[in-house]
Amino acid sequence: MTAIPLLAVDGLAMRFGAQHLFNGLDFTAGPGAVALVGPNGTGKSTLLTLLAGITTPQAGTIRIAGHALTQAPREAKQRLAYVPDESVAYDFMTGAQFLGMVDALRGTRDLAHAAPLIAGLGLTAHMGKRFAAMSLGTRKKFMLAAGLMGDAPVVLMDEPTNGIDAAAKAWLAELIRQQGASRLLLFSTHDNELIEATGARLLHLG
Template sequence: MTPAPLLAIDGLSMRFGAQPLFDGLDFSSGPGAVALVGPNGTGKSTLLTLLAGIATPQAGSIRIAGHALAGAQHQAKARLAYVPDESVAYEFMTGAEFLGMVDALRGTRDAPRAAPLLAGLGLAAHVDKRFGAMSLGTRKKFMLAAGLMGDAAVVLMDEPTNGIDAAAKAWLADLIRQQAASRLLLFSTHDQGLIDATDARLLRLG
């Protein structure tokens, strides 16, 4: 029996007022790296929020590993992780507290296994620092660590290399390339270097 795609989009439509972002979008994928590309304003971030279940499409359906995001939300969301472009942590939280909060919200115990991610992204010295005292790049790295820790079959990332240093970009590209054999990593980006380094397929909007 052929396994269900990790992500299946069927007839997805979304507009703001009279302006359509996408209409009747179809896409499916198993494991791999997929770069979501297109000019600004074509709906890349909006599409990621739809795929993450944060927003609801006006038409169409989304399935995560065979589970409908609309009808089996718990099962679908248990199989995905989302990395927003901007930090969603409270200013008073430390990096360690934020990862613990993500664990608690997911009902998992992945934070203790995040040490390789923290080391690779250069975060080991920042785990006890509060977000209010972190640089934007360090905040973004903690968002990446939170999304990538654990075993989510589908990882969605919005502009993952925005604001991070060259060493972290190179490490992240290597990680995506390694993990693409077993999970789907779908990321919006304007970073051609990341696309080239990960040998990502393109999903183009606009």
């Protein structure tokens, strides 16, 4: 019996005006690290928003652990997490409030078990700080913590090492390498060191 892929893309098409970003894009992925690579402007970030169900493709289907994003969005989105390149938190929120909000929206108790993740990313001392007072790198690490806490089998990350310090980057690479045994971690990147450290297979665009 063939296992259901964690991510299956069939005939995906998306264009903006006369520019075709994808036309008949097909791929499947199971557990492991996958690096989405290609020149700027080839649609890496757009593809991630399509896979996360934030943007709707003009053609094609996306299945998360067997659930179609268009036909069964609730079931599909319960099985994925998305880390954007930029912070989506309100400036007045503290780090703890943001992670608590994410936990509440998911209806889980993931935050109760996230202490090792928070410590590993160097966020323990920043939990009470408001986003308005955080550096861009700290904001990015909170986005990573929100996406990685919990047990979603598919984690999508847009440029996960952008702006973060070397220690957090090394810790994240090791986490991706370890968690690839049981979940799919698909990330866009220009960071060849991250690709090498995680042993990610490459998915080329453009």
